[in-house]
Amino acid sequence: MNTITIGIRKAEPRDAEAIADVHHEAWRGAYSGIIPHRALTAMIHRRGSSWWASAIRRAATVLVVEIGGKIAGYATIGRNRARELSQQGEIYELYMRPEYQGIGLGSRLFSAARDRLADSGLKGLVVWALEDNAGALSFYEGVGGRDVAEGVEIFDQKALKKVAFVWE
């Protein structure tokens, strides 16, 4: 019998290359046709493995979900950056490799991220998602988020609306 193990843990510098690859694939999949091509390509290239290695070494908390020894997704978490929202924690990013989407791993990673934020003493959490990213909006509604605020993000002069979901 083959057993495939699934685990969620803090990223280590040796994961940097795999996370850069997940970032590349997930961002292309989620944002092609939404974020202008040039801006998207620049954002992906900026986040290569050395960028991730230093993000992992610095204070930023990066979590990974590993399935059968392969990094299937990542989340970055920390203090909420939006002063107008009272929640103290934030999931900055949560992305799964396209071939591992839709099988429940994103929900598990979300719960682990939420638990970590609570364990570090941060009350409540916020996540921002682009309004055009319909899959992300359904996902955050599905895991119990309440959409409470809107903002705008500019990519190469294209303004895109974003939505904040919160959990108390």
Ligand SMILES: CC(C)(COP(=O)(O)OP(=O)(O)OC[C@H]1O[C@@H](n2cnc3c(N)ncnc32)[C@H](O)[C@@H]1OP(=O)(O)O)[C@@H](O)C(=O)NCCC(=O)NCCS
């Ligand atoms: C959004 C994302 C993190 C969800 O993770 P996932 O592992 O695919 O989601 P799960 O399998 O845990 O699904 C949980 C629920 O989310 C919803 N959902 C997830 N992806 C969805 C999609 N593409 N379209 C519609 N609903 C979706 C479903 O309601 C699902 O509930 P169900 O199990 O009752 O069907 C993942 O699909 C992803 O990385 N997408 C691309 C990048 C992205 O948009 N990231 C978020 C940026 S803010």
